[in-house]
Amino acid sequence: YTKDSARGGYRFYAAEMSSFIDDRLALESELRRAIETGELEIHYQPKVDIPTNRVRSCEALIRWRHPTRGMVSPMTFIPVAEETGLIVPLGEWVLRQACLQVRHWIDTGMSPVRVAVNLSAKQFRQANLPAIVQSALAEAHLEPGFIELELTESAVMHDPEASAQTLATLSAMGVHISIDDFGTGYSSLSYLRRFPLDKLKIDRSFIRDLMKNPDDVSIVKAIISLAHSLRLRVVAEGVETADQLEFLRQLGCDQYQGYYCSPAVTPDDFAALIQRLRAERPELTEADMLRT
Numbered sequence: 001y002t003k004d005s006a007r008g009g010y011r012f013y014a015a016e017m018s019s020f021i022d023d024r025l026a027l028e029s030e031l032r033r034a035i036e037t038g039e040l041e042i043h044y045q046p047k048v049d050i051p052t053n054r055v056r057s058c059e060a061l062i063r064w065r066h067p068t069r070g071m072v073s074p075m076t077f078i079p080v081a082e083e084t085g086l087i088v089p090l091g092e093w094v095l096r097q098a099c100l101q102v103r104h105w106i107d108t109g110m111s112p113v114r115v116a117v118n119l120s121a122k123q124f125r126q127a128n129l130p131a132i133v134q135s136a137l138a139e140a141h142l143e144p145g146f147i148e149l150e151l152t153e154s155a156v157m158h159d160p161e162a163s164a165q166t167l168a169t170l171s172a173m174g175v176h177i178s179i180d181d182f183g184t185g186y187s188s189l190s191y192l193r194r195f196p197l198d199k200l201k202i203d204r205s206f207i208r209d210l211m212k213n214p215d216d217v218s219i220v221k222a223i224i225s226l227a228h229s230l231r232l233r234v235v236a237e238g239v240e241t242a243d244q245l246e247f248l249r250q251l252g253c254d255q256y257q258g259y260y261c262s263p264a265v266t267p268d269d270f271a272a273l274i275q276r277l278r279a280e281r282p283e284l285t286e287a288d289m290l291r292t
């Protein structure tokens with residue numbers, strides 16, 4: 001494998017790759033611009049308590065309303081933001097906005113909800129993360145119990161000793177911590193036990209075919225049992241049907257998130273949704289919300 005063949009290889013791929021590379025470069029510079037021009041929005045998806053059917057929290061999900069490309073999925077631009085390091089300022093913006101949004105909802109009389117914010121691995125490794133979280137909370141005059149941070153298995157298992165320290169600091173502040181997309185990465189069970197976690201979120205890929213795939217049933221049962229034996233709550237992602245929800249209820253799953261309740265919606269639509277649900281379900285007090 002010589003330099004020449006590498007160069008030849010490069011030439012060979014150049015044509016078909018260039019549109020992809022150009023696109024990626026364009027995406028990067030456009031993303032930098034989007035952060036300043038207000039093209040980025042945060043939508044909120046409810047997380048529902050299965051036993052009570054009440055919305056206790058929501059997840060902040062970033063959206064990019066691009067002037068010519070239309071809605072760009074975070075699956076497209078989050079990886080680019082991660083590669084370029086843009087994810088750090090971007091993630092901080094999401095965290096601050098989400099805190100201010102919860103403050104605004106409280107001030108306008110909505111029943112209180114906790115907000116979950118996704119943290120990328122790079123953000124999680126920033127030494128000043130706890131200070132940024134602290135400052136986002138202070139800026140919005142929120143108690144730490146209003147915030148939940150979602151981390152993937154790879155983010156926390158990359159350097160478990162360092163993660164343990166960061167998680168201990170965040171958890172001591174009173175911030176909740178979830179492992180996102182659980183089951184798709186590699187977790188060391190001994191670290192799972194040692195980390196101060198609150199929740200495991202079962203990845204959507206195990207929920208999708210739950211009603212027809214016995215292997216998925218086994219995996220979901222195993223995750224629920226593992227979570228409960230470690231005194232963690234368990235959340236199912238991507239619940240789309242009444243059957244899936246009923247089945248998860250029977251398995252003892254604590255919460256769910258998914259289109260069956262609602263996709264992620266704008267802040268105003270989220271407030272309207274909560275208002276509508278409140279009419280049907282007992283109201284949640286702030287103390288209730290902070291308890292679990």
Ligand code: C2E
Nearest residue numbers: 061062074075078094118119120238239240257258259260
């Ligand atoms: P995630 O954190 O696992 O978020 C859940 C994803 O599943 C969201 O996709 C949500 O819209 C989608 N979803 C929820 N319920 C259903 C359902 O019933 N059916 C289906 N088919 N999908 C459902 P979304 O918003 O496209 O986000 C994709 C990923 O992008 C997120 O996965 C997360 O990893 C990342 N992401 C989004 N916002 C942020 C952010 O602010 N910061 C970081 N670091 N990552 C983010």
Ligand code: MG
Nearest residue numbers: 059118150180
């Ligand atoms: Mg998430």
Ligand code: MG
Nearest residue numbers: 180181201237
């Ligand atoms: Mg997830």
Ligand code: MG
Nearest residue numbers: 181203204237
């Ligand atoms: Mg996921």
